[in-house]
Amino acid sequence: RTSSRCRSTGPSTRRALENAFGGGFAAALAEVPVGQWSGPVRSGLGLHLVEVTGSEPARLAPFEDIRDHVAQQYDYYAVLDAQERMFRELLAKYDVRIEAGVPDAVMRDYVRQ
Known part of the structure; x- marks a missing residue:
């Protein structure tokens, strides 16, 4: 104990x-x-x-107190959005085949429709 x-x-x-x-x-x-x-x-x-x-x-924090955090979060999500667009553009250039036997969890995580 x-x-x-x-x-x-x-x-x-x-x-x-x-x-x-x-x-x-x-x-x-x-x-x-x-x-x-x-x-x-x-x-x-x-x-x-x-x-x-x-x-x-x-209470709501004054904007001046959180300005840096807001800017960091904005930049972070802008990068994620850019990556998502890039991956979708790459995916559109290829013919994707799904092989039988791939677990559903893998399908959900890696192949978005």
């Missing part, structure tokens, strides 16, 4: 909690009143005793 102790270093968004511990964990914490302990709360990492020390309503 193992145990550990860690303390959050600051506020966590619901999304950050979901990414780290899973949606059930974040949902359970949303129900805990500020200033109270709860647990054990199950996550993919095990069981936790949790004290909720504060809660703030969600």
Whole structure:
């Protein structure tokens, strides 16, 4: 049996909690009143005793705070779109035959109609 102790270093968004511990964990914490302990709360990492020390309503971040992230995401998806167009153009130049016995999972993953 193992145990550990860690303390959050600051506020966590619901999304950050979901990414780290899973949606059930974040949902359970949303129900805990500020200033109270709860647990054990199950996550993919095990069981936790949790004290909720504060809660703030969600808000939209100012654009200046997220400008770089938005630009990175835009560039990332632009590259994906360009790759998809390139692959479709290449595929259009060839006669593609599907051999019998290819598993359905392979068909779904590699041959898009």
